[in-house]
Amino acid sequence: MEVILNYFENIPSSHRSLILVLGITFFWLLEGALPLFNFKYKKWRHALPNFFFTLTTIIINFALAFVLLKSSDWVTATKFGIINWLPEIPLWLYVVLGVLLLDFIGAYLAHYVEHKVKPLWMIHLVHHTDHEVDTTTANRHHPLESLIRFAFTLMGVFIIGTPIGIVMLYQSLSLVATQFSHANIRLPKKVDDILSWVIVSPDMHKVHHHYRLPYTDSNYGNIFSVWDHIFGTFMKLDRGNIVYGVDTFPDKKENGSVSGLLKQPFHKYRKPTTMPADK
Numbered sequence: 001m002e003v004i005l006n007y008f009e010n011i012p013s014s015h016r017s018l019i020l021v022l023g024i025t026f027f028w029l030l031e032g033a034l035p036l037f038n039f040k041y042k043k044w045r046h047a048l049p050n051f052f053f054t055l056t057t058i059i060i061n062f063a064l065a066f067v068l069l070k071s072s073d074w075v076t077a078t079k080f081g082i083i084n085w086l087p088e089i090p091l092w093l094y095v096v097l098g099v100l101l102l103d104f105i106g107a108y109l110a111h112y113v114e115h116k117v118k119p120l121w122m123i124h125l126v127h128h129t130d131h132e133v134d135t136t137t138a139n140r141h142h143p144l145e146s147l148i149r150f151a152f153t154l155m156g157v158f159i160i161g162t163p164i165g166i167v168m169l170y171q172s173l174s175l176v177a178t179q180f181s182h183a184n185i186r187l188p189k190k191v192d193d194i195l196s197w198v199i200v201s202p203d204m205h206k207v208h209h210h211y212r213l214p215y216t217d218s219n220y221g222n223i224f225s226v227w228d229h230i231f232g233t234f235m236k237l238d239r240g241n242i243v244y245g246v247d248t249f250p251d252k253k254e255n256g257s258v259s260g261l262l263k264q265p266f267h268k269y270r271k272p273t274t275m276p277a278d279k
Helices: 002-009 013-033 043-063 065-078 091-116 118-128 135-139 143-161 164-182 189-195 202-208 226-231 258-266
Strands: none
Touching (some): 002 091, 002 164, 013 043, 013 135, 043 065, 043 135, 043 258, 065 143, 065 164, 091 118, 091 164, 091 226, 118 143, 118 258, 135 164, 164 202, 189 202
8 A cells, every 4th residue: 555655646747647548548448349328429529528628627737736735745744634633543544534535525525516506506517518428528527617626625635634645546546437437338237236335337427417307416426426325315217218418508519519618607597407206
């Protein structure tokens, strides 16, 4: 564990870029072999706006990386934060708790708040208006959302007391996990069900991308599904009944252009409709 932590403390930017590229490439190929839905789309054309927002996310995170580094160094040096206030624990448990709690504050909590606060939902809407969810959708976030997610991650660093090694480890795991959960792949239902008790599985996250409530407001998890099970936000829906997008923003043309998506948060809020949940 010490070797892993040391590696992520000093992980080169080129290695982080490689994780991103290899992840997208792997799941892109897997989607071709084991598709969940046979989309009638031009895959590259669909991917272009998603890649644009992936790039803006990278730029914003890179520009603010020094804030994350200085904050992590400070909590480590001052022994500030939850995991630093615990009695002495094994290194592996220290790392696991750090990653688990960062997933809660930096991802689950951020995601939940984005769905409950109207202005934040309008920003997060860009991620949900993809009508053909695949692995490229994972980083389809408006630049304003990238800033919001960064703020929650930074808050997590202070509350939890995570050193930069755990932060980088978490972000690397998060990158691959979201590519996996968004990938247009069909796993055996039993396998997906078992996975969904521990991590966010593809079928579990696809429910979150269903176009109508209450499913849109469920399954907020990022890496670990435990938070959805604990807080009662876990829902199931047969994958054959899933329809992607958002019912209040059905325009596929607007939802597929960079200019349209950049302007999307500034539209007037439209109240979504609710459908009966499956029992």
